[in-house]
Structures are given as structure tokens and as C-alpha cells.
Amino acid sequence: MTTARVIAIPTEEGVLTIRRDQPMSLHTTFRIGGPADFLTRAGSETELRAALDWAERHALPVTVIGGGSNLLVGDRGIRGLVILMRAPGSSLDGRVELVEGDEGARLTVPAQAPISWLGHFTASRGWAGLEWAAGLPGVVGGAVVNNAGAHGGEMAAHLARVELLDLVEKRVVQWSGDRLEARYRYTVLKFEPRPRRWIVLRATFELPRGQPEQLIARAAAYAQWRRRAQPTGACAGSVFTNPPGTFAGYLIEQAGLKGRQVGGVRVSELHGNFFINTGNATAADVRALITLIQEEILRRYGIELVPEIEEIGDD
Ligand SMILES: Cc1cc2nc3c(=O)[nH]c(=O)nc-3n(C[C@H](O)[C@H](O)[C@H](O)COP(=O)(O)OP(=O)(O)OC[C@H]3O[C@@H](n4cnc5c(N)ncnc54)[C@H](O)[C@@H]3O)c2cc1C
Incomplete structure (x- = not known):
């Protein structure tokens, strides 16, 4: 394989750029993570297929991520090719x-569509059920995998169908929303071991009619x-899932743990369930703070906090 730092692959749409040794801290909202051996951005299915072909030719494992807003990437980074499946809402015309x-x-949208854009777009067209997503970081693919949600809504509630690329049988398959077995921040896709078999290509939602003015106002609120x-700092949203009947942030606040720091995290x-990277945090710092908080909450309340964020990569 070439030792070039930047590899250019011609595609039907132009050129796909693959970069070597890309710090994942540049591509996650936590701003944490060592280098991906190789990294590319697939804004379209053509680019995705070109990236997958290249990885296969070089026998490299593939990791697909979306907005990188629910991830803690290890300090030694990710082996193989990382594919960022994200695209600006303005580039989605025709898709x-x-x-x-x-x-x-x-409504069918590509996995690369920003989830916040989806919330505003559906509200502006007068279709209800996704306005909770306005302001949420990340893209549709990641939100489907995580069954993201807020304000009583969640992805799975209106998800009729998901189109997936099966990397084992090398074909596109359609799953009904039910097959994800979605529940609170859980789908079968999220807990599949890596390297994973399925890539989300598109999601189809069935949405009831609503009042555009009301939906737009709700999305804005x-x-x-x-x-x-x-x-507003570098973070990955809620670190822990909420235990049944209570809130992780509330327990952390009650235990006097707001402001607790390990290394750079x-x-x-403002919010007890958010960890902030103060500038030079490592994944090891985050893990140590997670353990500290878990032990303290278990000792005080007998409640085991479970991480919502996903850990990927090497340490
Ligand atoms: C400030 C802040 C606030 C947040 N608030 C909320 C909230 O209110 N509710 C909530 O649920 N979450 C929240 N989050 C977490 C996160 O934004 C959501 O869960 C989001 O939907 C994740 O999307 P993503 O594209 O960033 O996924 P990523 O973090 O990139 O990936 C998540 C998972 O999906 C997989 N994945 C991504 N794309 C694909 C694809 N196309 N095919 C297959 N697998 C894929 C990844 O491998 C990974 O397993 C917040 C995060 C931040 C930073």
C-alpha cells in the first residue's frame, strides 16, 4: 500500500480523499481520541461504496461513524478505515x-442527514413527530443506531423502515423499524460487536400531520x-443513561459531584450528566471519571449508572 498521507480515489462523483493518521479528536464532539489509521468522509452512497472497496482491497477493518457526538474514542485511536457518514442539510437536495x-x-432521508435539520425540516412542512430533534447534534445514521430522543420523542417512534448495507452478504436489505428492537437508547445495531456487519444507508419515517406554526415554534423552543x-463545551451529551424513575444528572448533582475533575475532564x-473536556482530556481521564462517579452513586444510592456514550477504538 502507498505511504502517501493523502490518497485520492476517483469516483463517479469526483474524488474521494482518504487521509492517513487522522486524530479522531478532530472528528468527535468530545474532542478526544487518538489517530485513525485512515479516515474519509462519505457524504453519498457512491463515496461510501468507493471507501468500502478501497478498505476491502487493503484488507482493512471499517468503522462507520456519523457526527461523532455519542462516542469516546480511545487514546490510541482506531485501526483500519474510519468512514464519517455525514453531510450538510443543504447538500441533501434530490436525496x-x-x-x-x-x-x-x-419521508426517506439518507443516513448522512443532520438530525437537527430533520427536526426543523419536518416541522416546517407540517409533519409531526420529529421536532424534538431540533438542536440535537449528530446525523440520522447515528441517531437510528442510538435510538436518540428527547422531550418524550425518540427515533424509533416514527421509524417505519431502515435500509442497510449488509457487509457480509454484500447487499442492501430493508428492515422494518421493529427489527431494531429499539428501546431507551438501545438498538440491536448499537450493541453489535465491531467490526460491524450493518451500515445504515437510509431511514424512512411515517409522520402524522400537524400544525406547521405550532411545530416550528416547538422545534425552535x-x-x-x-x-x-x-x-456548550466539548462533550458527548449525557454520559450515563437515566436509571428507571430518576435522572443520572440529578443523582450526580445531589451527590455534590458537579465540578469534579480528573485530568482534563x-x-x-450546568448539567451533572455532561462531562466537559477542558482542553487536553484523554479517554483515560474520562474513563477514570466515569468509574469515580459510578462508585460514588452506587455507594450513596445503591444505583448502578450505565454509560450511554459508546467507547470505541484502542487504548
Ligand atoms: C451537546 C449534546 C447533546 C446531546 N443530547 C442528546 C439528547 O438529548 N438525546 C440523545 O439521544 N442523544 C443526545 N446526544 C448524543 C448524540 O447527539 C445522539 O445520540 C446522536 O443521535 C448520535 O448521532 P451521531 O451521528 O453523532 O452518532 P455517532 O456518535 O457518530 O455514532 C453513534 C453510533 O452509531 C454508529 N453509526 C453512525 N452512523 C452510522 C451508519 N450510517 N451506519 C451504521 N452505524 C452508524 C456509530 O458507529 C456508533 O455506534 C447529545 C450529544 C451532545 C454532544
Whole structure:
């Protein structure tokens, strides 16, 4: 294989650029993570297939991520090829299918679509059920895998179908939403060992009609609430899932653990379930802070906090 730092692969759409030794800290919202051996961005299915062909030719394992907003990447990075499946909402023209009926709509969007864009787009068209996503980081692929949600809504609630690329049988398959067995921040895709078999290509939602003005106002209010209630620093959202009947952030606050710091990572003063990278945090710091908080909450309340963020890569 070439030792070039930048590899250019011609595709039907132009050129796909693959970079060697790319720090994952540049590609995750936590700003943490060692180098990916190789990294590329696949904004379209053509680019994705070109990237997969290249990885196969070089016998490299593949890791697909979306916005990188729910991940803790190890300090030694990720072996093989990392494919960032993300694209700006403005680039999705012609790749969004909206079939509108009197009472409901069927919307198909690529995995690369930003989830916040989806929330605003559906609200502006008067289709209800996804306005909770306004202001949420990440893209549709990652949100489907994580069954992301907020304000009582979640991806799975209106997900009719997911189109997946099966890397073992090398074909595209359609799954009904039920096959994800989605529940709170869980799908079967999220807990599949890596390297994974399935890549989300597209998601189809069935949405009931709503009042555009009301939906737009709700989406704006949700996005504004995030700006007010959540810290703005480098983080990966909620570190722990909420235990049944209570909130991880509330327990952490009650235990006086806000502001607790290990190395370069600190429990946010604003929201107890958010850890903030103060500038030079490592994955080892985050892991040590997770353990510290888990032990303290178990000791005080007998409750075991379970991480919501996914750990990937090497240490
Ligand atoms: C400030 C902040 C606030 C947040 N608030 C919330 C919240 O309110 N609710 C909530 O649920 N989450 C929240 N999160 C977490 C996160 O934003 C969501 O879970 C988001 O949907 C993850 O999307 P992503 O594209 O960033 O996924 P990533 O973190 O990139 O990936 C998540 C998982 O999906 C896999 N994946 C990504 N794309 C694909 C694909 N196309 N095919 C196959 N696998 C794929 C990855 O391998 C990984 O396993 C927050 C995060 C931040 C930083």
C-alpha cells in the first residue's frame, strides 16, 4: 500500500480523499481520541461504496461513524478505515423523498442527514413527530443506531423502515423499524460487536400531520432550551443513561459531584450528566471519571449508572 498521507480515489462523483493518521479528536464532539489509521468522509452512497472497496482491497477493518457526538474514542485511536457518514442539510437536495398524503407523510432521508435539520425540516412542512430533534447534534445514521430522543420523542417512534448495507452478504436489505428492537437508547445495531456487519444507508419515517406554526415554534423552543440548559463545551451529551424513575444528572448533582475533575475532564457545573473536556482530556481521564462517579452513586444510592456514550477504538 502507498505511504502517501493523502490518497485520492476517483469516483463517479469526483474524488474521494482518504487521509492517513487522522486524530479522531478532530472528528468527535468530545474532542478526544487518538489517530485513525485512515479516515474519509462519505457524504453519498457512491463515496461510501468507493471507501468500502478501497478498505476491502487493503484488507482493512471499517468503522462507520456519523457526527461523532455519542462516542469516546480511545487514546490510541482506531485501526483500519474510519468512514464519517455525514453531510450538510443543504447538500441533501434530490436525496430526500417526501410523499405527502392528506393525513400522513412518508419521508426517506439518507443516513448522512443532520438530525437537527430533520427536526426543523419536518416541522416546517407540517409533519409531526420529529421536532424534538431540533438542536440535537449528530446525523440520522447515528441517531437510528442510538435510538436518540428527547422531550418524550425518540427515533424509533416514527421509524417505519431502515435500509442497510449488509457487509457480509454484500447487499442492501430493508428492515422494518421493529427489527431494531429499539428501546431507551438501545438498538440491536448499537450493541453489535465491531467490526460491524450493518451500515445504515437510509431511514424512512411515517409522520402524522400537524400544525406547521405550532411545530416550528416547538422545534425552535427545543433548540433554544438546549442552548440554555446544556453546556456548550466539548462533550458527548449525557454520559450515563437515566436509571428507571430518576435522572443520572440529578443523582450526580445531589451527590455534590458537579465540578469534579480528573485530568482534563470535568463534570459540568450546568448539567451533572455532561462531562466537559477542558482542553487536553484523554479517554483515560474520562474513563477514570466515569468509574469515580459510578462508585460514588452506587455507594450513596445503591444505583448502578450505565454509560450511554459508546467507547470505541484502542487504548
Ligand atoms: C451537546 C449534546 C447533546 C446531546 N443530547 C442528546 C439528547 O438529548 N438525546 C440523545 O439521544 N442523544 C443526545 N446526544 C448524543 C448524540 O447527539 C445522539 O445520540 C446522536 O443521535 C448520535 O448521532 P451521531 O451521528 O453523532 O452518532 P455517532 O456518535 O457518530 O455514532 C453513534 C453510533 O452509531 C454508529 N453509526 C453512525 N452512523 C452510522 C451508519 N450510517 N451506519 C451504521 N452505524 C452508524 C456509530 O458507529 C456508533 O455506534 C447529545 C450529544 C451532545 C454532544
